[in-house]
Each structure stands twice: as C-alpha cells, then as structure tokens.
Amino acid sequence: MSDDQRYGLGRHIVLPGPLRLDGGGMLAPVEIAYETYGTLAPDGGNAVLICHALTMDQFVASPHPRTGKPGWWTAMVGPGRPIDTDRMFVVCANVLGSCMGSSGPATIDPATAREYAMAFPVITIRDMVRAQAMLLDHLGVARLAAVVGGSMGGMQALSWAATFPDRVAAAVVIASAARHSAQNIAFHEVGRQAVMADPRWNNGDYYNGEVPAAGLAVARMAAHITYLSEAGLTEKFGRRLQARDAKSFGFDADFQVESYLRHQGLSFVDRFDANSYLYITRAMDYFDLAEEHGGLLANAFRASRARFCLVSFDTDWLYPTRESRAIVHALNAAGAPVSFMELSSPYGHDAFLLDSPELYRVVAGFLGAGA
Template sequence: MQEASVGYTQTKKHQIKEKIQLESGKKFGPIEVAYETYGTLNQEKNNAILVCHPLTGDAHAAGYHEGDQDPGWWDNMIGPGKAFDTEKYYVICSNVLGGCKGTTGPKSTNPETGEPYALDFPVITIKDMVKVQKKLIDHLGINKLFAVTGGSMGGMQALQWAVTYPEAQKFCIPIATTAKSSPQQIAFNEVGRRAIMSDPNWNQGNYYDQEPPKNGLSLARMIGHITYLSERSMRKKFGRRLQDKKDLSFDFTTDFEVESYLKYKGKSFVKRFDPNSYLYLTRAIDYFDLTDEGERTLTEALSKVKCKFLVVAITSDWLYPRYQSKEIVRALESQDIEVEYSEIRSSYGHDAFLLEPGQLKHLISSFLSKITVSDVLQRDIPLINKDTSIQKAAEKMINTGLTHLPVVEDSNKLVGLITAWDISKAVAENHESLEEIMTEKVITASENESIRSVVAKIRSNNISALPVVDEKDKVIGLVSSDILSQLADEKHPVPGTD
C-alpha cells in the first residue's frame, strides 16, 4: 500500500478528576490529558497501539493541525501504509504528565491558587506518566493494547508499561533507550537544568507573567541537541565550514555553520516549550531505573512481563548506546521472554529513530508479521453449553457484544458454533434448542497457527470468527476476521507458510 498522511487532526482532552498516588508518595489531581488518535478502533478493541513521545515531543504525533506547515513529530511512521499503518491499527499518543502541550504540568493553573503551579508542581517519574496513560486507555475502553512503543524517553515509558501493567499489552517496542539512566545521561540533563535555572529570568520558576528564561532554555536545548547527533553526522553536515563569511572573525561572534545551527535550534525551541517542563521531564528521566536503585536486578524487574519484545538500538547512538539495549535483551532472554533485537544502521546518532523511517518500518513490520494466533486471540470469552436455552444464549451474546459463541459439552469440548444470525433465525422459526440451529462442523484454529494460515481459512470459507482449540478440542478462545485480516501482509510472510 502506498504511504499517505492521516490528514488533519485535532487534539482531544480527557479529565482525570480523582487524585492519583505519585511514586513520591504525594497525591495529585485533577489531571487533564491531551491526546490524539489516528485510525479506527475495531469492534474487539484489540488493534490499539500506544505511541509514547520523547522528551520534547507531544500528543501531536502525525498529520497536520489547521494552519500548520509541519506535520506531527513521528508523521513519517504513522499513517496509511506506514510502519504504524492506520488502515490496520488505532494509534494513540498523549502528552505526558508534566508536559506543556495540553497535559497538566508546571504551567497549568493550580485550582487551589488560580495561578500556574510553577515549582509547586510535584516531582514526577516515568511510572507516574504511565499511570496517567493507563487512566486514558481505560477511559477509551481498551483492555489490552496491541503494542506500546516509543523512542528515547518514549522507550522508557514502553518498558515501564511492560513492568507495571504486564497484562496490558501484547507487544513492547522500546527504541534507542535504556532500563536506567547512566551517570553520563544524568550529567547532561543536569547541565541543561542549570542553564535554565541560572538565567536571571527564571525567578525560581515564577516567570509566567513576565519574560521567561529564554536564554537558559535555548542553551539547554543546544546542549541536548549535541547529544542527539553523532560526530560523523556533524562532520558530514557542517564540517568546519564558515557561516556567511570567508575568513575567521577573531572574536566571539558566530564563525562556524555548526554554531549557527545550534543557535537556530535553541531559538526555535523556546517558542514551543516551557522551561519548567524541561526541568521536570529531564528529572523524570534521571530517576528512571527499573532496578529501583539496585534493590533488584534487571532480570528480576522484567521477570513478570507477559508481552513479546522488539528492542531497537542505533549503531551511532552515543547518548543511549547499544550496550544498554543489549542489557535489556539479555535480561529478557534469561527469563525465557520472547525478544528480538535489531539495530538501525545510521550515522545520524540518537535522532535516527526520527530520521530513518525506512529501516524502522522494515524492522517493525517484520516483527509484527511474525505473530501467531496466541498473540491475538480473545481468551476470556463466554461458552455456551449445548443444553442452554436459546433465550439464555441470546442474552449472553447481547451482554458480551460477541456475534459468535462456541457451543461446548462437558470439559469445554467444542461441539458447535452459534452466531447472531442463528439466534435471529431461531426466533423467527420458533426453534427450541441450540442443537437445531448451531453449526456442528466448525472450522477451528490452533494457538501456534500462523496469522496468514487462519486468514486463508476465514476467506475461503467466508466466515468471520474461529474458535481456538487445543489438541483435545477444548475451547481456549476466539479469533475474529477483523484483526486477522488487517495483520495479514503479503510483503512480510510468516516463516513456514506459503
């Protein structure tokens, strides 16, 4: 399918009225969450992907806002035909707690004072951000996400999701990230914070009714941006070329192109980001440590996760180097948790997860195409005993919203299948028992069967759902044509299938 844009989008808001318990022990609320969605949530609500944004990202991940010239920050990855194909998936992105693009943060109004929170805003963590995201996902009526993904700080959130809510996603795709911030990473963040707090206009965070600390924030961004690039990319992009001059000035004005570039990045950043948010979010990154400051090993921290992983690193990333991703992989493998490790081969440095959509699309599409029935089946489905009355069967179908229900006998052994059409027919023709209306020769699927194999059964028999059974024909779940047909991809065939 040809890639396309999701078009014009709008940011939505969700109110969390009750206070939440923060990792610091404080209770905080109410909280307003800004989020955007792309694509359509299917009937089973099992095609949702949560995209977690990096440090300076926001909820606007794809498409265009009215009047904007530039699309969302991950537009090259989200949309029809792209890595997160909105013809298949329902993609969600929310601004994190502590942010400055719609979700409650330091510049939001404190309802108790009527003034911006400023430094009265509580110190937050990645776990707190994820807790707020979980509230949003619950509000959307999604019991289990298809995947959670993100790069850099977004990758930390994806990992935290897998640890805090092990049953809440099928796949986890952390990109260019770490399981705990290193001393060097903390050091760069601290220098950036000191740049902001040393600006005379910072005023202990109380600058919202006056000139903000633009110079400090600009400098913090310049420092941070250096860490997002690689030496090779800077040499290739700038070299030692002079900016709009032929000779050195022999003073402290701008001589080199790289100086001009960093000043441009800093100046443009202050137009869209709140300095206090930068302080809070970088502090949350510093505090991120799945081992709880050494209270447990990383293996122990990841011991209860239930999802499959694709861990992606970048060859030229020196901010979050590859060894940190490999530590995550080794910890998962030691627990026999399914994990794939891949690398983006790029000279761009840490920013490659934003700048190499072709490689990343291939890695993600290939990973998601290897799923089996066990990854997408609905396990907690009601079963109908063959002696159940038609009225009771109809009530159960209405209450669950399912249009197909397996009929079983003792020990949950499959003996038939009834559909909403069968129930309608039974009422119209005054049938009295399920055996008169149910389909007895039922086409089934097994847990380890490939997606493409099951899709072939569905298409060739013109059916919309299959019971999933074990080797003794006991029903263990149900798969629908909706999610299956979306996941079948001819360009990425599952190994072992035609």
C-alpha cells in the same frame, strides 16, 4: 499560556484522579491532551500506544494545530505505514509534566488558581505511564496490541510492560535504555542549571512575565549535541564557515555548526516550557527500571506476557547499543520473547526520528508477526 491556547491543542480530557505519584503526592485532576488515529476494533484488540520523547508531543501523525508542521513520525504512523492506522487504533498522549495540554508546571493549580510552576509534583516515567493507563481506561482500551516508543518513549514502553504486564501484548523500544547513566544525568543537570541560572526563571515563577529564554536555549544547545554523532556533525558542518570569505575574529557565529546550534536553541524556546524541561529531564534521570524491581532488571519482566522488539543505532552515544543489549539480556533471563537489531546510521541518537527504511521494516515485521 492561557487556557484557550492549551485547550485549543486538539483532544483534551480532564480526569478527576487522583493519580498517586511515585514521589508520594497525589495529582488531581489529571489533564491529558492526546490524539487518536484509526478506529478501535469491536474486540478492542487493535490498540497501539505511541509514547513520545522528551520534547515531543501528541501529534505523532497529524499536523500540529499551532505550528502547522506535520506530525513527528508520519513515516512510521499512518495509513499503510508500519503502524498502520487503517488497521490499528493509535493513541498518542502528551506526557505528564509536559506543556502541550497535559498536566504540568504550566497547568493551573485548582488550589491556587495560578500555574503550578515549581509546586507541581516531581514525577517519574512510571507516573507518566499510569496517567496514560487512565486515559486508555477512559477510551475503553483494556489491552494494548503494542506500545511503541523511542528514547524517553522507549523508557515508557519498558515501564508499561513492567507496570501493567497484563495490558501489553508487544513492546517496541527504540534507541533507549532501562536507566539513565551518570553521563546522561550529567548532561541533563547542565541543562537544568542553565535554566535555573537565568534570572528570568525566578524559581519557576515566570508565567506572567518574561520566560527564561536564554537559559533554556543554552540547555537545548547542550542537549542537541548529544543527539548527534561526532561523525554526523562533521559530515553536516565540519569546520565550514557561515561567510564564505573568512573568520570574523569576533564572537558572532562564524562556523555553521554554531549558527545551527543557536537556531536550535532559539526555536526550542518558542515551543517548550522551561519548567517542563526541568520536570521531564528529572523524570528521565530518576528512571532505573531495575531499581524499581529489587535491583535486578530481569525482575521487571517476570510477569510480562509481551513480545519485545529492541532497536539501537550504532552511532548513538546517548543511549548506546550496550544499553539495549543489557535490556535484551534481562528479557532473556526473564524468558520473554525478544528480537533485537542494531541499525547502522551516521546520525546518532536522532536517527530514530529520521527517515530509516530499515527501522520501518523492523517495526512492520515485528508488529505483523503478531497479527
């Protein structure tokens, strides 16, 4: 990936840093690719930060400049939307470690003039949040009216409230968790092993050759199953065959669900960097907000002055409702105001990105109540 391509992706800033990382190292400079929507109010009181999930990007409410696809959350963020860009100043930054213009393994290491690859430091969710804080400093945003995110975005929203308690007035945490479970880690480890088993991965040094597409596609396929519910898969595909007539008695994609998964794997490879996949899944696996605060989750929120809104989906088995409940209990114990809603959906974890009028109402109501 050439610099032109990376820097052609919308807004981009190079901050001198250094950013001190949880792993002990320093990152300098710190590149951040981001988008903004709306106008910052003179009193700076209308800023909302959207935090994206594992493989998403900064184009939350505008078309991706390379693919032309619409923003990934246009029903939630935009003029007249629950997060109303006519009223709010919305910021969304590509997370540290990713591959859409922010510093990550595909970034050129100034010390070597080559891609960092596996020399990029292992980062945490809190490191991502600290980088976002540097961006907000640059943009003149002292305090967030709200920080909003689903899945890994929800982890960042929680980390924001814990790490910068004076800078967050409200946090919306959707389909997320305060820590990764053994099963979450296990699925991520399968994905990482799939990438690293691909000879083209070459210890991460593939930027001037062929990318480990086969391994990354397998990783994505395994992850994708966890984003969907069993019932949703049955409803969408069941045992329907690709060809109407009969089974092939071979190893082509006979079932529609096989073909769908293969497509998910292959199309992912075109848009995501394999090393970034390793680094970001690692950051998620390392996430344990209680551990960062003496082992008690409530401690993470004692200094917070934010209102919280937690949302889960009943068929989400990746970050099931009990994970959100554990956060609500901790917030209660810390005396933080919190509203919590479990929504019904057949679509599993993916529900947070799909059209959900109930979710829009919950978020609009919560944010409106604080206005």
